[in-house]
Amino acid sequence: MAGNILGEMFRVVSFGESHGRCIGVVIDGCPAGLELSEEDIQKELNLRRPGTSRITTSRMEEDKVEILSGVFNGYTTGAPICMIILNKDVRSEDYESIKYTPRPSHADYFAHVKYGGYNDYRGGGRFSGRITAGFVMAGAVAKKLLKKILEVEVTAYTLEIGGEKAENFTLDEAKRHRYENDVRAPTPEAAVKMKEKIQQAMLRGDSIGGIVECTVTGLPVGLGEPVFDALDSDLAKAMLSIPAVKGIEFGAGFKAARMFGSEHNDPFIVKDGRIDLEKNDAGGIVGGISTGAPLLFRVVFKPPSSIALKQKTIDLRTREETEIIVSGRHDPCIVPRAVPVVEAMTAIVLTDHAIRYGIIPPVIRNL
Amino acid sequence: MAGNILGEMFRVVSFGESHGRCIGVVIDGCPAGLELSEEDIQKELNLRRPGTSRITTSRMEEDKVEILSGVFNGYTTGAPICMIILNKDVRSEDYESIKYTPRPSHADYFAHVKYGGYNDYRGGGRFSGRITAGFVMAGAVAKKLLKKILEVEVTAYTLEIGGEKAENFTLDEAKRHRYENDVRAPTPEAAVKMKEKIQQAMLRGDSIGGIVECTVTGLPVGLGEPVFDALDSDLAKAMLSIPAVKGIEFGAGFKAARMFGSEHNDPFIVKDGRIDLEKNDAGGIVGGISTGAPLLFRVVFKPPSSIALKQKTIDLRTREETEIIVSGRHDPCIVPRAVPVVEAMTAIVLTDHAIRYGIIPPVIRNL
Amino acid sequence: MAGNILGEMFRVVSFGESHGRCIGVVIDGCPAGLELSEEDIQKELNLRRPGTSRITTSRMEEDKVEILSGVFNGYTTGAPICMIILNKDVRSEDYESIKYTPRPSHADYFAHVKYGGYNDYRGGGRFSGRITAGFVMAGAVAKKLLKKILEVEVTAYTLEIGGEKAENFTLDEAKRHRYENDVRAPTPEAAVKMKEKIQQAMLRGDSIGGIVECTVTGLPVGLGEPVFDALDSDLAKAMLSIPAVKGIEFGAGFKAARMFGSEHNDPFIVKDGRIDLEKNDAGGIVGGISTGAPLLFRVVFKPPSSIALKQKTIDLRTREETEIIVSGRHDPCIVPRAVPVVEAMTAIVLTDHAIRYGIIPPVIRNL
């Protein structure tokens, strides 16, 4: 039991359900003195909001954040920050059918067994992607802290959807383009092809998977507390907590299985009088510690489980096989909306580690 | 700071250095009443011990476990279990050279910065693969608990080395063959090819990476505490804590990026009167909860950083570029020795979750 | 930083401020299947609500609980339970004066220094006794669990106020009388004398301290996880977290300093065929473990710091000495309203330990 708190010094508590009264989050451990408004949070929330294009679910949610505590006169106080968004466009009747005929590869059945049938199954309840709105709210605070105190910037984008992969782009290009297109691709060319892939899947009543890549610039050497709270360990934990993520790899990642040490090793060089790395196959982490090079990792999202095609399932009442067509409004590909979620979780982990490493202080002194 | 404790109810504390007095571990939270002897631990330790074949480091360590606490009259008492192995075959002079010329892609330099130069750099200190002996000691206890109480079995093997991949084998074959060959491959054919790959790398003074696959059978539905302490989240954290691991994927893993939902989804079926899954692309975890299907994941190990080839590095005294040839005794491929480490970390996480889920009790009643 | 989460498996997260939007709490780790309504919570909240008699603050708060998550169809779901009460009768202007002239023995100044001046000082902010409403909400859930699963009952009452001490009463009498009188005394006679003491203090514009005693019946042998998470250790931590508590003692408590071992030791006897203790000077805990005898401890509350008498303080602007008369609506004695808070914190700690000890399961099976 009790798995809804992440972090040691910057602690994020997740609560709320897809079709309950709200989605919420508490941050325990945010330094005092950070200028913070609901607009700061809203801006980030809007980036994951559904209903903004033809390739996302048509569920329309305003997702308007309310800060309930921890902010006074426009600054964080050092007290826990509770933030919620109320659920409004809820059509729970869409989900009554799944009560007894669990959707394949959704958590319905497994949660039913685990929680003895008491779980709120409407819209997937706690297992809905909607709970990541809470991650984004907490991440918005973390991103602001990282930016202000350390000039650290977290940038995620869609690297691949359904086999269509973005290639030959710089981080600057990615930053410029990713929010210009519906799929959050780093180049306009990739965006077109990825969108096509999604539309093809939609047309079939199917869904499609993809990969998000995340880069973080500005990290100093030394974040991460090996051996168990290594930076990559905690990032991996955080990423796998995002619904639909099935894997993570850092730097060269799985390709390292086919590399020689002489290829994979990143030689030290001196650049502009400073110690640097010639390349970054490590993805910015060695021995669980940030290397000063950009953090670089990729997470894979499975295709959404909710599809409009007929699927085999079982009827929990009769315990016999039956079929299901999942109705309701679902994303054919979760990757575009997951981009800000990956950024949020990354920022949360980095903030926690920056506090542990003593480089974000308990009080921010503004002049 | 303070990152050397893993788990919530079955807590593993790692200590010790490669060339210090010992490698050790404390388990806080092991149930009372588990029959446990040093032989139980030694058996597992022997599987990762170096010096047992031509393709591992020639450092000869007896790695003889001593249980210092927590066991009385042959049974665990419920008190913390401390176990150590003394370091014996230590040649620290091998490492004096790295003090000022850090080895590329090893933690030497980054640890030097993080710990202000106070870290024990000999043999990599806390960043040596040798600390995983502590993981294996704790894992041996966890494996015994899982086996006895839940009939859960953890099986890892080498799936791929340097592009040579084992194929077409059953779990039973993997169990039968993996400890018959030096590389821990699941088939004799793959073993031959993988060994060749390692020998080629060795001959060049180079190293090579690979992939370990891990399967767990016997898990009930319901392990894992979403959203942050999801089973895959905690497994990912534990795996990335193993030195040299650069990624993890569950079930179909990164392939899911190119799959449709209709392909990836695992349909429910009824088999022998019980609810089951037709296939297992989820890798035994959905929504962060075990599905009752075998747990299945892969972790990628980068090629060992220590190679006998000349590499670029910097001299910390002059802050100028220089070259280094890493001497000392090193594994050309860490994957074979990592197999029992992956099993150990898996067992630790599963035991922690089984206790949290209430299916391993605080006291084991033996008749 | 980050000190607002209590417990390991039944985790209570406190948030909210005295004059902010709300007081709230999240419980992470409540078992699924507990029947729970807002009425269950409200009943307990009403017992600490101010404004119910002439001897409490005249601040009138409805303190109406809203359950925001974690309950579905009248039962807990296993998901985090967030509960809030909105602040309504807020007169923040009362507090503007304290911004620069901190109230002696209130947290104003110390919080000002700690949080760099960013803390919400209105009504004491996070340091107000009002935040204990959150403790009571969480405690109501804990009490219900303890009662239902273990038949454990937590009973606190006012033992002493201003030197007037209740004497010669049984637990049954205490249960019967404590909510019949304004001061929560276990006997009507004591109630009269205690009330007089409070009224005397009020008349002077002063405040007065007292002692709450807490008894818990029905606990089995074995709760508590020594050495650091001993049952008394965790109860002590929880009690000292209640504003104004300055000490705790178990069983014979501080009197033990003047006792011989032959007096203090509780002999084992056989009673009705069961192993029992002849007396209970240990207060139900030995070696950090519950003994099966009633848990018995006392906590002392200092007199409220806010008094209407003139006091020395300093002016933070001039850093010179000045005087202050604290206006606003304050309790002359916090003890009566603290009684349900002590019960709540006790129940929270016991529930956490009962889950850790495996005697409250993750799912409550109702028929």
Add this chain to the structure above:
Amino acid sequence: MAGNILGEMFRVVSFGESHGRCIGVVIDGCPAGLELSEEDIQKELNLRRPGTSRITTSRMEEDKVEILSGVFNGYTTGAPICMIILNKDVRSEDYESIKYTPRPSHADYFAHVKYGGYNDYRGGGRFSGRITAGFVMAGAVAKKLLKKILEVEVTAYTLEIGGEKAENFTLDEAKRHRYENDVRAPTPEAAVKMKEKIQQAMLRGDSIGGIVECTVTGLPVGLGEPVFDALDSDLAKAMLSIPAVKGIEFGAGFKAARMFGSEHNDPFIVKDGRIDLEKNDAGGIVGGISTGAPLLFRVVFKPPSSIALKQKTIDLRTREETEIIVSGRHDPCIVPRAVPVVEAMTAIVLTDHAIRYGIIPPVIRNL
């Protein structure tokens, strides 16, 4: 389960048993760069060692510390520090009798039930006062850190034994005298009377309780993380974790129950141009935060349970009443030997909070 780890950022892990192979401790989170030798630890250990006077147990233990990890070239490395003392003067046969006839008010029986009979009962096992040697080892490191980085000094002494109370002494006198006498009293006069009390109890074959007072100077304003990790909350938890402690009070403590607010409140004054407090009835903590005034608290120790007088107990085999005379070598009063233990636990909690508050850095820069 799993209760042997204390602290969030400076984590102390306790292991070992009275008659097992060793008593030990791991510190996870000690900053790198602290000069540390076995002598530093030994010095503190010697202060609690038994066998040094006629009024302590005649068990002779050398209690020689061995540092197993975390220290290199005379400085801490930032890695976990494991320290042990081997048990030598072990006479386990003394304890075979208690296996079936539990000693009143000792943990024997309750541990037997909790751990299903698997606990190591020899010498009380984990419930022996001997495990506090581990606390002292960790505390020695904490004290050194506090002294070096913050000039914080922790001073405990025996305030009262069997009703004989030390009076009219200054902190300087206490520091000067406490280690000049066997009972660790702050004045020579009190020492004589306290020693008499102990000897009287000894002569009767009995034991006697007492009170330790602890003062900490040099703390800045702001340590403590309310609401649950308040400084007094965490100190209370740590103190109640010391075997035989039955209560704690801060500042005026239980006397506050009979005080008016106008008496108890500590007025702010200006002294030498700095904001100060006129008196210190709060004991250096208000609202869970250190006030800058000396920390001041008292803990009460019950008389040791092991006495040479005949006591009622039960026989676990027959479940009938019987009698027991506890043999073995025991302290007639634990208070004198507990003085360094109280200091150690205090230092551990303060160090943890100083790190959390950002005033002890991850690396100590020595020139």
